Amino acid sequence: MSSRLGLAASLLLSAFSLVPARAQDAPKTWEVPMGGNSYLTQQPKDGDRRGGRNDSWSSPDAVTSVYFRVDRAADLDIVLRAKVPQGESRIRATLAGKAVEKDLKGAEASDVPLGRVSMKQAGYVKVDLQGIKKTGDTFADVEALEVTPVGKDAAAVVLNYVKDNKGNNFYWGRRGPSIHLGYELPKGEPVEWFYNEITVPVGSDPIGSYFMSNGFGEGYFGMQVNGPEERRVLFSVWSPFKTDHPGEIPEDQKITLLKKGTDVHGGEFGGEGSGGQSYWKYAWKAGNTYRFLNRVHPDGKGSTVYTAWFFVPEKKDWQLIASFKRPQTDKHYTGAHSFLENFSDRQGFLSRGALYGNQWCRDVKGEWHEVTTARFTTDPIGRSLFRMDYAGGSRGKEFFMRNGGFFAENVKPDQKFTREPTPAKKPVIDFSKLEGADLVGGE
Template identity: 45%
Template structure:
């Protein structure tokens, strides 16, 4: 009988030991952190902070001001970006629903991925779990569908965050900021220091776009002045343009409302140039030429501006491509109610496509010179870095500018962390080489 009891005792001990070992191999069973309530006190609007990173076409279909909708394809990869000052534990939830029945999604933050089944067909908070933020700065949540029951994987109208990593606050595009401009990203500028008490008739600049930085939606603006701008764009995967515009002195976003005596007049344009009006961000005269400019090539820009008849000023833009080895006329406009030489010289880099705001781009701005009425060239070697309201209001923090040797540069978008303090002043190395331009040989308004 004693031997029988001892045998039973040994069997019980063995079963208990086996159970303990089995339980210890299941971290979810023994880890008390898994039972903690998630802190989901911060709401991030997906409309202004999300992109379909593997398809700009799908991005236009899925991402809306109200959230992520029309999500049908399992190969769509959605990223939501946010910026933290701290590392540590991040709590994550999604306010979402599936269409008809269960959908399974994959959610990744850093090196951790969780598969989550969504079976609620009305909106509710879905707790995703805890993740480790290993670096301060920009991080992202990546979401992809794995399985779906109906046509749609699901709808997401809120990203819910919290936890120790957010204790010092986080940055993202808030719901009371323009989600359109938030997705476009910050615009960045260089304002050049000018020689004093000079009447400037010409402004010369050069731009080189490094390989891989020519992202769709980019406008590398070389010659900005008080009444307009002149530069190169990436308009689509198949089209690039040279763009030159002059604002009307009549302030409106609708060009059809401009009185006749305030309209910008086209004086002439080059071969292959389209000219007309523009609106939406002020209004005026606009010209562009479709031109397949290349990264790594250096393009030259020359702007002329001088007072004309009847209290007006004429502005003329010329473009030099190394592929063609000669100056080409873009267009010449007359701006009424204006009597001035060229002033307020600047350059900028902007992204006009909200679908590519998650991709960084950079331009080099080199060899700035101005020419005055006395026939003297002056080199511009100093510039102040500034940025638009998207940066100043801290909706986006991925903006930078500066100097490298003899070139200024501007960089934006892409959620990089090393930004530049706004209003920082920079000086580039002087090269002392004046532009070699015979003004008399430039194309006349009637020659092209």
């Protein structure tokens, strides 16, 4: 009797011990929500910008593309979860270049198998959705893609995408990862001036790009692509008062515009902190190299003056952008950095990039120091691995950064990179001729 009980107990224990192993080995189905992972990549011919994301999907010309990343070679079964509020529809789904057509109907969400994708290596998968015909007002309301790895080692496969909308992640994820180069300034005398050069390769400048050249602890200075016909050189300084609404800033903590250059707009900004903003509409061109210069110095009265100049190749001269006074601040240049971001969530599926070279700083004694080391970092969207289409580092005499576009390459953040020095290119600047260089405080 005891042996039978012992055998039964042993078999029961063996059965229970198998349950966790089977659950662990079972492939996971990953749900890729449309809200943070899809884009209208082909516009309707009639100009209607509505697509298949969270908008009404009504135009047969519109193509909505959904993206997710797989961490290794894998076979993936892909299912579309959607509903058709009225009537019936026929759509086309293109997976890894292979198109399939599916009939959809039903006011309740249902699963529609689209097919299998075979990835030969780690990288992004793109699924295109396009309407063919419909009897109702819209082709479908699409909720998500369901992706299941299959085959050997399927349980080990990991997918990366924007998983939730906590903290408005869908918006930030659709913008894509912002990335930064934090420059290593020399120790010793305080730094008063910082100089940098940016070259944006042809084709790497989609709308929504901000190529920030000269960042500092309290603001930033660079160039943007604001529209098909508009580009800007932008310089901003944050108020010491923390708010996203400029109207809330107390008078004694507001940024003061001391002077601005010809045709430069001066005002305020909000939304991501608040403060003083200036920009100059200038049709800079991809493929050209542009030069940026900043000065940061205390006025001796408890405030600090921040000034920015942009070298205009056509005039072969420095253009003053603006000079701001920041109260409750007494310091020189700190936190030198560059960053690359996309500020348009509709453009996050497009790639952008730039080369950053010939960085120099000048201390309070007038000595120039070349800056050749930088630390590469990314924002929470990149650190959470919601988006992994970012890269940065050094190539010869320049640093580089690239983001957006769902490319396979990825560079781990928090690495330090060193570029080759360029001592022959030390800046030659006649500071006495710089407009606004003599400004101190409110003078």
